[in-house]
Amino acid sequence: MTDAAPSRAVQRRSELERRLKLRRARETRFMWYGRTAIFVALAFLAVLLGRIGLQGYTTFVDYRMTAEVYIDPARVDAADPTGANYDLLVAQAILKKVGERDDEFGRASGLMMQLVSNDMGFKLLEQVRDNPGLIGQTLKVEGPVRADAALYFKGEIQRSTPPDSRKLNDRQLDWLDKLEAQGAVSSGFNTHFFTRSDSTEPEQAGVLGALVGSLLMLLVTATLAVPIGVLAAVYLEEFAPKNRWTDLIEVNINNLAAVPSIVYGLLGLAVFINWLAVPRSSPLVGGLVLALMALPTVIIATRAALKAVPPSIREAALAMGASRTQTVFHHVLPLAMPGVMTGAILSLAHALGETAPLLMIGMVSFVPGVPAALTDAATVLPVQVFIWENASERAFHERTAAAIIVLLVFMIVMNLAAILVRRRFERRW
Known part of the structure; x- marks a missing residue:
């Protein structure tokens, strides 16, 4: 009996060591899988940016x-x-x-x-x-x-x-x-x-008209999507009763965020151009279409930012005699503003890179001038890239890559702005 007990202990110890060694091996393999995935992603990114840079820098x-x-x-x-x-x-x-x-x-x-x-x-x-x-x-x-x-x-x-x-x-x-x-x-x-x-x-050929068209279109998109999306999210998260109707609205908002962008182009063509007679190929109609596309993203991001505010903030404000509206707009929303602004900027950056819905509303036309108003004919950077890439002249292809570089810089600046806003105003609980 005295020999059997140490023997079982030795076997148990060796079994534990074997399992521990296997677990460490799995963890090591997992770490190498992650590093390999990051390396492959960075390699593809380097190839993509390098190809664009080599083709476009001569412009x-x-x-x-x-x-x-x-x-x-x-x-x-x-x-x-x-x-x-x-x-x-x-x-x-x-x-x-x-x-x-x-x-x-x-x-x-x-x-x-x-x-x-x-x-x-x-x-x-x-x-x-x-x-x-x-x-x-x-x-x-x-x-x-x-x-x-x-x-x-x-x-x-x-x-x-x-x-x-x-x-x-x-x-x-x-x-x-x-x-x-x-x-x-x-x-x-x-x-x-x-x-x-x-x-x-x-x-x-240059990109001034496309740059101005993109800025005007983003102005319309931001003016409509950000306030409407933020207010809708505030109502759904803070004021709306939790019942079957609000659940249905939430499901539909999440579904709209996954709808292909070309569907919004078809909607804009049918509603804004054919029904409301908004000028075709203008920053106004482009901004309206992209505002519809950006709304679900703004609402989802704003609701997530509101949920991240601790309930104690609401309870403290209510305990001090603040009304429900004062609690939300004086305390909760300001604390959630970094997340709200980040979501809004990222949704606008995503809208800036969209091409399919704009093709459906006629922004693929050749526009040699600079738009002076929201109703003037215009083009935008992604569509300009599409037009130049389909041109037969070889020199347009290098300008395609140069326009992509300008578009990437534009989007990087917007993403950096989102990061800076979050870091500047973010509070940790």
């Missing part, structure tokens, strides 16, 4: 050309200065600079016009139209090179590529090399990408 480098153009009185009529071909004047002036002469068919001028943006000709037109006295003088004009010429300077079009596989021939590449050697072509930061709106010419 922020702008190549511009300077030319001195003689406004020939024989070709520009002072009575009607708009009738002259200023693009041809610019092309011929640059041909002269590289030591080339045009033939009777104008073939060389046609090739040069493929390298020079028509923005230079438009600037000449504006100067002569505003001051006809400039006719007969030599004017200095500056403008961007064509998109294909810029791609050559950026190294995306190689001379070693077979001529039938690139848009620019050897003669045009020789002209670009001569112009760069003469200092007629300069490079710098592409500020025009942020100061111009969409264009059919890639070198003239």
